[in-house]
Amino acid sequence: MKTRDRSNLDNPREHLAWMFMCAPAVMGQPTIGHQSMFEEYSEHLVKAGAYDVEYLIEKYGRPDGTISIDDLPRRKIRFDPPRRGDNSPLNMGGSWVRVDAPPPEPFKIPDLNDMTPDEIGGILEQAKQLGYITERAPKFDVAKVEHGTTSNP
Incomplete structure (x- = not known):
């Protein structure tokens, strides 16, 4: 089990994976899963723009306590919801695409x-x-x- 201090936070696969270890899930029960699954989630979330705030402070913080917005990493992917069907998490018609991809044609x-x-x-x-x-x-x-x-x- 990798903890934050044993993770390479510059690696998107490890950056957030440590957060899923025993994280509360349904009815407070701890999340159970394989390290590789947590690494997949981590990589996806980093591409979507999620970062460990302490990491950002450590990596981009200036001596005066500020962080330049220009230094912060940018989101690489966005979610395009399903073009058709129910607006539900069970509708698997949406997709993750590059943030600069053209928007899908409306149905x-x-x-x-x-x-x-x-x-x-x-x-x-x-x-x-x-x-x-x-x-x-x-x-x-x-x-x-x-x-x-x-x-x-």
Whole structure:
């Protein structure tokens, strides 16, 4: 088990790995995992811009107690959320990309105004087959006759 003082903090794989050792997880239970898994997490988090604050102070601190923002390491990756589907941690459609990568194209729903009646019919038929549209008899207002009452025009 590597502790902070036995880790090479200049190495992204070791920089934060020591923090995962027995870290509280679900219901306060300690995290259990292999060192290589913690190293993968560490490398990912460092690329995403997470750093040990004490390390930053030790490495970039000046005698007057300040740190120049220009000296600090920059984030290398960003998370692009899923383009489609539920906004949930269980939706694995998102991805981590270089911070300077172009943003993903937004998902676009077809404009029915640009479609032919046959194309719209095809979409409606698919929706029916998938259960989004159900066939129901139309409801009409119907007169109701109550026995034993009279009308007085």
